[in-house]
Amino acid sequence: MLAAAAVCPHPPLLVPELAGAAGPELDDLRAACAAALDALRDARPERIVVVGGADLAGEHGAGAAGSLAPWGVDVRAGEGEPVLPLSLTIGRWLLDRAGMAASSFHAVPFDASPAECAALGARLADGPGRVALLVMADGSARLTEKSPGYLDPRAEPYEAAIVGALARGDARELAALDPGEAAESQVAGRAALQVLAGAGGASHAEVLYHAAPYGVGYFVARWTG
Template sequence: MLVAAAVCPHPPLIVPELAGAAAPELDELRAACARAIAELRAAHPDVLVVVGAAPQTRVYGGRSAGSMAPWGVDVRTGHGEPTLPLPLTIGRWLLDDDPDRFQAVAADASPAACLALGRDLAAEGRVGLLVMADGSACLTEKAPGYYDPAAPPYQEMIVRAIAEADAGALAALDPGKAERLWVGGRAALQVLAGAAGEGRYDGRLLADIAPYGVGYVVGVWR
C-alpha cells in the first residue's frame, strides 16, 4: 500500500550550479522539496520509488546515475555512467541518496496504463513515492509553450488535486489536453493516482510557483 508520497517538480535550474542568478523563487522551491522529502522519509516506507516521465516505461536500479550535462553543467548524481532521464535525475539529486529503484513512465502512456503501474507499485508493501511532475508550461507569454488561456485553470485543477490528495482528479486528467498545455508531469501524477487507489490521505501543499511560466508544485500525501 502507498504510505506516503511527495510531489516535486524537475526544472534543471533547481540545481544551483545551473541556476546562476536565477529567480529567488528557486530557493523557496528547493526548501519546499527538502521538506516534502523529509516528510516522505518520516513515513518509513519499506520501498522507496522515484517516479518520472521518460520516452518509455522502464525500471532503473536504485544506484543509477544521472547528469545535468545536457543542460549546461555536468553535475552528476548516483553511481556510474549517467542513464537516468531528467525527472529521475532531479529526483535522485533531491534525495541525495539511493532509492530502492527508479520507475520511468512513458510520457504518452494512457491513463489506464499509468493507473495500472501505480497499482502494481502499491502492491509491493509499504511503499513511498517521490513523484517528479512539472505542471503546465503555457502559463504566460514568456513560457516555453507560450500562453494558452486554458492553462491556468488546468494548472489550478492540478494544484488543488495535489493539495487535497484527490487521486480521482489526477486519474481524470486528459492526456490530450495535458500534452497541448505542456504538462510534463501528467503521466507521473496518474501513477500516483493509481498507487493511492481508494485510500484516504491528507494532502498538504508546500509550494505553488511559476517563475518562468511553468507550474512548479510541491506537495505531500500522508
C-alpha cells in the same frame, strides 16, 4: 501499501550549479522539496520509489545514475554511467541531498495512457511493505506570454485542477486528467501524476509550493496515508 508520497518538479535550474544568478529565486522551491522529502522519511517507508516522465518507459535499480551535462553542467546524481532521464536525475539529486536512497526508479512515457499509468501505480504500491513515492512532475509550460510554449488560456484551469487534486489528496481527480488537454497545455507531469493516482489517495495532503517563476508551473505536495 502506499504510506506517503511527495510531488516535486524537475527543472534543471533546481540544482544551484545550473541556476547561476537565478539561484536565489528558487530557494523557496528547494525548501519546499526538502520539506516534502522530510514527510517521506517521517512515514518510515521500507521502499522509496521514484517515478518521472520520459520519452520512453524504463525501470532502473537503486544504483542508477544521471547527469545534467545535456543542460550545461555535468552535475552527477549517483555514480556510474548516466542512464536516468532528467526527471529521475533530479529525483535522485533531491534524495541524495536529503541523505535518502531510492530502491528503484521508474520512467513513464509522457504520452502513456491513464490506464497504463494506473496499472504502474497499483503495481508499485502493491509491492511488499510500506512504499513511499517520489513523483517528479512539472506543470504547464503555457501559463504566461513568456512561457516556453507561450500563453494558452486553457492552461491555467488545467493546472489549477491538478493543484486542487493534490491539495485534497484526491486520486480520482488525478486519474481523470485528460491526456489530450495535458499535451495541449504542455503539462509534462500528467503521466507521473496518474501513476500516483493509481497508487492510491491520501488521508492527509498539503501543497507546499505553487508558482511559475519562469513561465512553467511548479508545484510541491506531500501526501500521507
